Ligand SMILES: [Zn+2]
């Protein structure tokens with residue numbers, strides 16, 4: 001009778017990880033090389049960069065996300081996975097293997113070996129909980145980079161709220177016309193601008209902008 005190191009639930013099997021967490025870790029491990037390759041595709045410049053034909057040269061285009069570079073970098077996934085391989089090998093009394101090849105090949109190799117060790121990890125390895133947690137974090141961060149949560153559509157930016165508050169100063173909060181909305185509403189002071197005042201609203205915004213620029 002023990003407790004699973006991952007979910008901290010009672011585990012009948014008496015191992016380090018319960019059957020559910022063992023399976024989840026296997027699935028996450030299997031997904032890692034696929035997700036890692038997915039990042040490589042995201043990094044490839046769309047349409048390809050001119051290979052010196054134009055002779056312009058210059059720096060390559062910026063990647064879509066610096067997070068991708070962090071994960072694709074040596075410390076992001078390759079090294080942590082290989083350190084887990086080394087740790088397992090050490091605790092099982094096996095010689096350390098050299099880590100060579102391309103980053104993608106190394107990720108694949110490390111994951112393949114870790115999957116092979118999974119039965120032993122789940123039953124006998126005291127570090128199983130830390131290992132399973134790190135694999136979960138890796139899979140989660142890879143997924144969020146590949147499919148970031150959708151950006152909330154705030155609608156069209158109208159300008160700065162020209163309402164005067166009680167102290168006589170201009171509200172100045174940014175006004176948005178939310179998608180599907182009929183009226184502009186200031187999220188800060190709460191004032192509503194229905195369509196029939198939009199012409200006036202524009203005049204006020206322009207006046208305030210001029211006044212701010214002149215100041
Ligand atoms: Zn568990």
Ligand SMILES: [Zn+2]
Nearest residue numbers: 161171186189
């Ligand atoms: Zn306002």
